Amino acid sequence: MLKAVTIEPILKVTDLYTLYYFQHKSGYRFEGESHDFWEIIYVDHGRASGLNGSEPYELKKGQMIFHHPNVFHNFRTGVMTDEVDEDCDIIVISFGGNLEVLEQFRDHIFTLSMYERNIFKQILDEGKQVYNKTNGKNLIYKKENPFEQEKVPGAKQMIGNLLEQLLLSLYRKQKECPSQVQALPLQSLGMEYQMVRQIILFLEQNLYNNISFADVVNHFNFSETQLKKMFRQVTGYSVMQYYRKCVVGRIEYHIQQQDQNFTELADLFHFSSIHYFSKFYKRETGRTLREYLKNSQE
Amino acid sequence: MLKAVTIEPILKVTDLYTLYYFQHKSGYRFEGESHDFWEIIYVDHGRASGLNGSEPYELKKGQMIFHHPNVFHNFRTGVMTDEVDEDCDIIVISFGGNLEVLEQFRDHIFTLSMYERNIFKQILDEGKQVYNKTNGKNLIYKKENPFEQEKVPGAKQMIGNLLEQLLLSLYRKQKECPSQVQALPLQSLGMEYQMVRQIILFLEQNLYNNISFADVVNHFNFSETQLKKMFRQVTGYSVMQYYRKCVVGRIEYHIQQQDQNFTELADLFHFSSIHYFSKFYKRETGRTLREYLKNSQE
Numbered sequence: 001m002l003k004a005v006t007i008e009p010i011l012k013v014t015d016l017y018t019l020y021y022f023q024h025k026s027g028y029r030f031e032g033e034s035h036d037f038w039e040i041i042y043v044d045h046g047r048a049s050g051l052n053g054s055e056p057y058e059l060k061k062g063q064m065i066f067h068h069p070n071v072f073h074n075f076r077t078g079v080m081t082d083e084v085d086e087d088c089d090i091i092v093i094s095f096g097g098n099l100e101v102l103e104q105f106r107d108h109i110f111t112l113s114m115y116e117r118n119i120f121k122q123i124l125d126e127g128k129q130v131y132n133k134t135n136g137k138n139l140i141y142k143k144e145n146p147f148e149q150e151k152v153p154g155a156k157q158m159i160g161n162l163l164e165q166l167l168l169s170l171y172r173k174q175k176e177c178p179s180q181v182q183a184l185p186l187q188s189l190g191m192e193y194q195m196v197r198q199i200i201l202f203l204e205q206n207l208y209n210n211i212s213f214a215d216v217v218n219h220f221n222f223s224e225t226q227l228k229k230m231f232r233q234v235t236g237y238s239v240m241q242y243y244r245k246c247v248v249g250r251i252e253y254h255i256q257q258q259d260q261n262f263t264e265l266a267d268l269f270h271f272s273s274i275h276y277f278s279k280f281y282k283r284e285t286g287r288t289l290r291e292y293l294k295n296s297q298e
Numbered sequence: 299m300l301k302a303v304t305i306e307p308i309l310k311v312t313d314l315y316t317l318y319y320f321q322h323k324s325g326y327r328f329e330g331e332s333h334d335f336w337e338i339i340y341v342d343h344g345r346a347s348g349l350n351g352s353e354p355y356e357l358k359k360g361q362m363i364f365h366h367p368n369v370f371h372n373f374r375t376g377v378m379t380d381e382v383d384e385d386c387d388i389i390v391i392s393f394g395g396n397l398e399v400l401e402q403f404r405d406h407i408f409t410l411s412m413y414e415r416n417i418f419k420q421i422l423d424e425g426k427q428v429y430n431k432t433n434g435k436n437l438i439y440k441k442e443n444p445f446e447q448e449k450v451p452g453a454k455q456m457i458g459n460l461l462e463q464l465l466l467s468l469y470r471k472q473k474e475c476p477s478q479v480q481a482l483p484l485q486s487l488g489m490e491y492q493m494v495r496q497i498i499l500f501l502e503q504n505l506y507n508n509i510s511f512a513d514v515v516n517h518f519n520f521s522e523t524q525l526k527k528m529f530r531q532v533t534g535y536s537v538m539q540y541y542r543k544c545v546v547g548r549i550e551y552h553i554q555q556q557d558q559n560f561t562e563l564a565d566l567f568h569f570s571s572i573h574y575f576s577k578f579y580k581r582e583t584g585r586t587l588r589e590y591l592k593n594s595q596e
Contacts, residue, residue: 002333002335002443003443004313004315004394005315005446006313007311007312007313007454007458008454009452011455014304015305016305017300017302017303018300035300037302096302130303146303152470153469153470154466154470156303156305156306157305157306157307157308157309157462157466158463161463162463164455164459165459165460168452168456171452
């Protein structure tokens with residue numbers, strides 16, 4: 001009598017968010033975002049760079065990186081060290097699921113095999129059945145908000161299955177072909193990037209301390225001009241823009257947790273009063289604390 | 299704010315049974331079986347034929363057929379109409395899952411695209427990680443009883459995902475490329491096959507009537523000699539061997555259902571006594587009714 005062996009998936013893709021193929025002209029900059037689902041960026045042509053959390057990354061053709069949930073990430077065409085920028089085509093896919101095993105992908109860059117690159121091709125083909133096509137500047141297509149109803153049956157399931165196969169293949173690669181997997185921080189990055197990394201880590205350590213640009217400059221021995229220039233080149237922001245963006249993210253995290261009221265949060269973030277705290281939040285986001293609380297409860 | 303779209307699979311492969319690649323020499327015959335899980339047969343080289351339930355089938359290189367759960371099926375190398383037999387390589391995969399949508403595959407033969415053939419190649423590659431290799435006569439490999447523990451992580455999941463992709467692709471093909479899908483009974487089959495089909499249907503209609511070979515011959519206008527010869531050629535059995543095999547299957551179905559006791563079953567199948575009924579079952583299967591009942595309750 002034959003006994004069945006049950007397939008126990010080691011990871012599951014259960015939700016689809018976006019699928020993009022971008023043809024970016026040299027000089028394109030995406031200022032950055034973070035969200036509570038997964039994202040992968042694969043470079044199909046040219047080179048790209050940016051930040052993954054506090055870690056600068058560089059991707060060549062055929063390479064990809066994971067942005068874990070809630071990790072801030074941005075993007076620019078070309079690599080940061082070169083004076084000459086370049087065009088860059090990328091595939092961006094965002095998704096959710098039971099993906100705890102991918103924790104080990106954090107801050108890693110993968111060089112894809114032909115098999116893995118071919119999976120991207122298949123995902124794009126299936127994507128035509130479930131994602132809306134929007135033409136825009138510099139884009140072949142830009143697809144977001146998959147349809148509930150697919151044009152061809154099983155297209156969403158196909159995308160999920162293919163993504164799982166890609167993830168499983170990368171999971172094996174990390175064990176079997178470590179030469180195809182690079183851990184950040186990139187050793188190849190120059191002193192300037194190490195500087196930016198250190199500044200970001202310093203900012204993150206001081207999210208609750210309401211620091212000023214003078215505090216940053218005083219903490220480091222770098223020239224103020226060089227610091228400003230490099231930070232903007234790598235992150236797309238000024239130091240204090242970047243800091244305020246992180247502070248806002250942390251404030252919103254606490255509001256979602258609902259563990260403290262606004263007065264307590266103003267104290268926690270070392271604002272001198274609830275008044276300045278509210279004003280800061282409104283100026284940065286365009287909405288009031290109370291509006292955010294209401295939205296996050298819906 | 300991006301909204302997730304949940305992937306709702308239209309079919310799921312959840313269990314693996316066997317994976318075989320057989321290199322059969324011409325003249326090979328498999329007498330047949332039925333089981334409560336799914337099976338597919340794909341012809342990688344040469345031609346094959348057999349029965350799927352009451353329907354004779356023929357497969358050329360690149361074609362496959364589904365054997366639905368509990369459908370009797372057998373197999374021989376070469377096609378039934380030719381005097382000259384031939385070698386035949388086949389891939390056989392058996393599996394279980396939530397596959398109700400495949401009801402529409404019943405009694406259909408599929409001609410596979412290169413994409414679909416390539417999925418079989420990938421399944422065989424992954425199979426090396428989870429199935430035992432047994433060398434035997436005329437076989438490249440024969441794999442059954444997958445290991446719970448796989449040699450490479452996610453191999454069972456890969457096989458499940460690939461099977462789902464194959465099934466989805468065939469599901470679409472049935473809608474989009476009807477020319478690549480043939481429904482049984484095969485129009486190309488000669489009068490002899492139509493005869494065998496009709497006999498099998500007659501036997502199945504009379505499972506509860508304890509009929510004799512004379513009843514079959516009387517019902518049809520065929521020559522007795524021709525009837526015997528053709529039936530054995532197509533099914534691998536004599537008419538009455540085949541009939542008794544079907545009756546045993548039906549008896550066991552009722553024992554599993556536990557809706558009637560043995561005396562009631564003897565009546566239902568028109569045996570003159572429980573004694574003859576028990577004796578019939580013991581002679582056909584080598585075990586007693588009570589032994590089967592006990593096994594089926596475990």
